[in-house]
Amino acid sequence: MESILIAEDLRNNFPNAIFETQIHRGQFSSIVAPEPIVEMCRFLKEDYKMNHLNCLTGVDNLSRKGKHFERFEVIYQLYSIEYRVGLRLKAQIKDSEDPSIDSITSLWTGADWLERETFDLLGITFNEHPNLKRILTPEDWEGHPLQKTYKLKGNTEWNGFTKLKEKVKQLKQFDFYSAQEGTHSND
Secondary structure, eight states, rough: OEEEEEEHHHHHHHHEEEEEEEEEEEEEEEEETTTTTHHHHHHHHHHHHOOOEEEEEEEOOOOOOOSSSSSEEEEEEETTTTTTTEEEEEEEESSSOOOOEEOOTOOTTTTTHHHHHHHHHHHOOEETTTOOSSSSOOTTOOOOOSSSOOOOOOOOHHHHHHHHHHHHHHHGGHHHHHTTTTTOOOO
């Protein structure tokens, strides 16, 4: 079983959803439409025993231009343990203002946390996700840090950070090391 044969069969079964197949350093990728992503993944899992979701992540390609390429894409790295073969799907998200794609948690429960991380950092919504909420940044965080348009510095601080700094000032009075000058080691 070879990745190229799987990619070709995927194209035969989803002719209107496969834009392009690429090979880079021996790894095959299919550039796909986002709408049938659950059906494509189910097909690969059932027909080619791609039972391992190696990776799921997102990318913001703000300046990339191309016929079938969009600003946001969700990348699925699938692998068949039995056949020792893998395939990467790159789903192109058409709406850059409100990017969304269907969740694959019904196929791989491990996708739960990966989709939440992608949502948190890039702002890509996963439809039908059982618990889509932030995972790395606090709930009141504004924006998505891995979007290319995310401001790195601003005039204001995150509200939670301001509260944390106030708490540190309050707790300074209990600082054991500042009371004993010279005994603190910089471990």
